[in-house]
Amino acid sequence: MDFKKVLTAFLIVFVSLDIFLGTQWLRQYPFNDRRTTEEQIIDEMHDDGIAYRTLSKSRTTGSYVAGKDGRSILAAHQAQLNHDWKSKMVGDTLKVTMPTPVKLHYPSKNDIHALNDFIKQDDQVINGSQYKLSTKLSEIAQKDNKSANKLYVYVQKIAKEKRTFTTKRAQIIFEVTPNHEIKGYEQRYISDTQYLRDDVQLISEEQALISLYQYNDLSNNSQITFSQLGYREMTTVGKDVIFVPTWQFWVSNNKRKATIITVNAINGAIMK
Amino acid sequence: MIGMKKDRQWRIRLIYFRQRYGLIIALIIAILISVFLSVQLWQTPGHVTQKKQITATQQEEAVGKNLANVYGLSKLTFNGKSKNLSVLDYQAVSSKLISRVKGWHLKYKGDQKLSKSAYLQSLSKQNMLVMSFPDSVSGSVIKNVFGKDIKIADNVMIDHVRLPQSGTNIILYNDAHHKTYHYQGTDVVQTIKQVKRSESAVPVDYRWIGKHVVTAPTERVQLQAHSYLLNSDDTMAQLLKIFPDGGKRTVNNDQEILTYTNGNNQRMTRNMTTGIISYDAYGINDHVDQVSQRQRQGYQWLVDLHQLTDDLYYFEETNNAKSLMYRLFVNGLPVFNQTDNGTVQVKQKPNNHEQIILSQYSLRVPLPTDNKNKVTLPTMDEEINKLMAAGIDKTDIQKILLGYRWRLNPKDQIVTLEPTWYFEQDHVWRSVDNWTADKGGQ
Numbered sequence: 001m002d003f004k005k006v007l008t009a010f011l012i013v014f015v016s017l018d019i020f021l022g023t024q025w026l027r028q029y030p031f032n033d034r035r036t037t038e039e040q041i042i043d044e045m046h047d048d049g050i051a052y053r054t055l056s057k058s059r060t061t062g063s064y065v066a067g068k069d070g071r072s073i074l075a076a077h078q079a080q081l082n083h084d085w086k087s088k089m090v091g092d093t094l095k096v097t098m099p100t101p102v103k104l105h106y107p108s109k110n111d112i113h114a115l116n117d118f119i120k121q122d123d124q125v126i127n128g129s130q131y132k133l134s135t136k137l138s139e140i141a142q143k144d145n146k147s148a149n150k151l152y153v154y155v156q157k158i159a160k161e162k163r164t165f166t167t168k169r170a171q172i173i174f175e176v177t178p179n180h181e182i183k184g185y186e187q188r189y190i191s192d193t194q195y196l197r198d199d200v201q202l203i204s205e206e207q208a209l210i211s212l213y214q215y216n217d218l219s220n221n222s223q224i225t226f227s228q229l230g231y232r233e234m235t236t237v238g239k240d241v242i243f244v245p246t247w248q249f250w251v252s253n254n255k256r257k258a259t260i261i262t263v264n265a266i267n268g269a270i271m272k
Numbered sequence: 273m274i275g276m277k278k279d280r281q282w283r284i285r286l287i288y289f290r291q292r293y294g295l296i297i298a299l300i301i302a303i304l305i306s307v308f309l310s311v312q313l314w315q316t317p318g319h320v321t322q323k324k325q326i327t328a329t330q331q332e333e334a335v336g337k338n339l340a341n342v343y344g345l346s347k348l349t350f351n352g353k354s355k356n357l358s359v360l361d362y363q364a365v366s367s368k369l370i371s372r373v374k375g376w377h378l379k380y381k382g383d384q385k386l387s388k389s390a391y392l393q394s395l396s397k398q399n400m401l402v403m404s405f406p407d408s409v410s411g412s413v414i415k416n417v418f419g420k421d422i423k424i425a426d427n428v429m430i431d432h433v434r435l436p437q438s439g440t441n442i443i444l445y446n447d448a449h450h451k452t453y454h455y456q457g458t459d460v461v462q463t464i465k466q467v468k469r470s471e472s473a474v475p476v477d478y479r480w481i482g483k484h485v486v487t488a489p490t491e492r493v494q495l496q497a498h499s500y501l502l503n504s505d506d507t508m509a510q511l512l513k514i515f516p517d518g519g520k521r522t523v524n525n526d527q528e529i530l531t532y533t534n535g536n537n538q539r540m541t542r543n544m545t546t547g548i549i550s551y552d553a554y555g556i557n558d559h560v561d562q563v564s565q566r567q568r569q570g571y572q573w574l575v576d577l578h579q580l581t582d583d584l585y586y587f588e589e590t591n592n593a594k595s596l597m598y599r600l601f602v603n604g605l606p607v608f609n610q611t612d613n614g615t616v617q618v619k620q621k622p623n624n625h626e627q628i629i630l631s632q633y634s635l636r637v638p639l640p641t642d643n644k645n646k647v648t649l650p651t652m653d654e655e656i657n658k659l660m661a662a663g664i665d666k667t668d669i670q671k672i673l674l675g676y677r678w679r680l681n682p683k684d685q686i687v688t689l690e691p692t693w694y695f696e697q698d699h700v701w702r703s704v705d706n707w708t709a710d711k712g713g714q
């Protein structure tokens with residue numbers, strides 16, 4: 001009788017164990033896994049504690065772009081700027097200072113709206129309409145800025161595109177006082193831009209992040225705070241600078257300063 | 273009475289057996305089930321780290337370099353009322369078209385064998401879009417391009433796909449048997465009506481050349497020459513990961529050769545003079561005979577040898593796909609070289625031997641070109657006439673197409689790609705200009 005009780009107890013234990021193991025098996029067996037490879041990798045990234053906002057799956061088109069250092073263009077057009085201002089070329093940078101700071105007049109007193117208006121005037125900024133504000137870069141510049149003045153970073157657009165260069169060689173940095181006055185700015189420019197090949201389909205933001213993960217360039221518990229598609233310098237051949245469409249990710253880890261990791265948007269290679 | 277007695281006896285025996293052994297048997301079954309489930313759980317991907325379950329091929333596919341990309345289209349023609357226009361920068365438009373059709377459910381309506389002329393007429397029907405592959409691709413590839421639910425046998429070979437500019441009837445074409453496969457698109461999310469062709473296009477006619485239908489430019493074509501920086505680092509860096517040894521140096525016919533080995537099954541020779549690399553794998557027991565299997569295997573070799581670049585595409589097969597050729601394409605046109613630069617050849621040899629011929633040189637960085645550097649090329653008929661005048665029988669021309677000639681300036685390592693006509697005879701590609709000039713000089 002006792003032996004029968006022992007057997008019954010064992011049976012109950014093993015049946016319970018079977019139910020538990022069976023549930024686990026059904027959950028993990030591949031026939032239940034209808035995820036695409038992308039979804040599997042995304043799930044792995046979750047498991048590794050990698051955090052990001054919603055990723056775009058759409059694929060746009062783009063191509064290689066060539067350009068030249070715009071130093072000569074900036075130097076040649078220096079004379080068109082307001083004659084009360086001081087301007088000089090330092091290397092490839094045009095430095096403009098206003099002896100009397102220029103008040104940013106705009107009904108809303110919003111610096112950005114006023115700067116967007118200011119930049120379009122030919123006697124104030126050379127080819128200014130080719131630039132647009134980068135909120136992220138302005139934020140980063142502001143963090144490193146120790147003065148009371150605010151810094152605003154404008155980046156140069158590629159002809160007929162919304163996308164921009166992601167190099168310091170194509171930027172304007174404005175310095176604005178707390179009284180909404182411009183003290184000066186520094187401008188760098190890329191001239192003679194031209195497309196080098198027919199458009200090809202670029203990888204999506206999701207594919208670019210997967211590429212980063214697959215090449216072990218994302219450590220566990222990293223956080224993707226910002227990403228953008230733009231054109232980064234690939235190489236310089238003679239006087240020509242060759243740019244390639246890239247996905248840039250701002251990756252922060254354990255509250256340390258964010259690092260920027262770049263992925264070639266044509267072939268998915270990581271650019272160091 | 274006897275039957276009832278026997279039945280009662282059986283019942284008594286069964287009750288006795290159940291009472292005595294039932295619990296033990298149930299316990300044994302429960303233990304066996306738990307052992308089985310434990311083993312299964314041990315082997316399922318949940319136990320092994322999932323990263324290892326994702327193969328190199330899946331990794332490549334996840335970042336957009338999939339089989340459908342490698343076996344991509346090489347022509348896109350808009351059939352108009354008065355003329356057919358072949359788009360020169362077709363890649364972006366084709367990608368858009370394919371992604372839309374991929375969203376449809378394609379219902380198989382049947383196949384049809386046509387005469388050669390009816391086949392041409394069907395291809396050139398008005399208000400249609402015709403996408404052509406550089407060489408026949410298998411049904412297996414078509415499934416990769418248009419989605420797995422298209423009903424097509426893996427070994428059916430397809431050369432062209434016809435899409436309606438409005439509507440959802442799709443036809444696949446097989447040049448070898450002038451056969452068509454008809455499909456009706458249902459569950460259409462996005463039509464292809466709004467997809468517009470680019471301005472860069474040339475008028476063409478459909479015609480038979482050798483065993484294939486080609487789109488022949490009927491007017492002279494103006495094409496831009498391009499320049500690229502010669503790249504020799506990327507390919508070698510990837511290949512040397514497979515061969516950890518430094519290579520054994522020999523000199524043969526004044527050419528420096530480095531030979532690498534990795535066990536008994538892998539060997540690589542690198543000709544330092546020409547830059548040509550031969551990779552040999554032995555003991556490949558895949559039993560791959562069909563073209564569809566070979567095309568898949570060829571793609572697998574590109575993945576394994578890290579040759580999946582953004583501009584390398586399938587070009588052609590010979591000898592029942594025992595030899596597969598992948599070629600560099602720039603702005604939609606293939607690049608030809610006197611040596612094997614810009615190509616990857618996957619060859620199936622006897623005795624389970626697979627040989628892959630490739631080049632350490634590639635073209636990765638495009639350079640600005642002078643817009644004046646444009647070349648006006650003759651029509652296809654003019655080129656065929658030139659070849660016939662130089663003594664080539666028209667029936668010997670297997671294929672003829674526009675391509676780029678790779679010309680290296682060794683001083684600055686810049687490669688100029690000059691547009692020109694190429695033709696294939698006895699499975700050898702030659703520039704029409706070079707060949708006719710050589711013949712004229714003889």
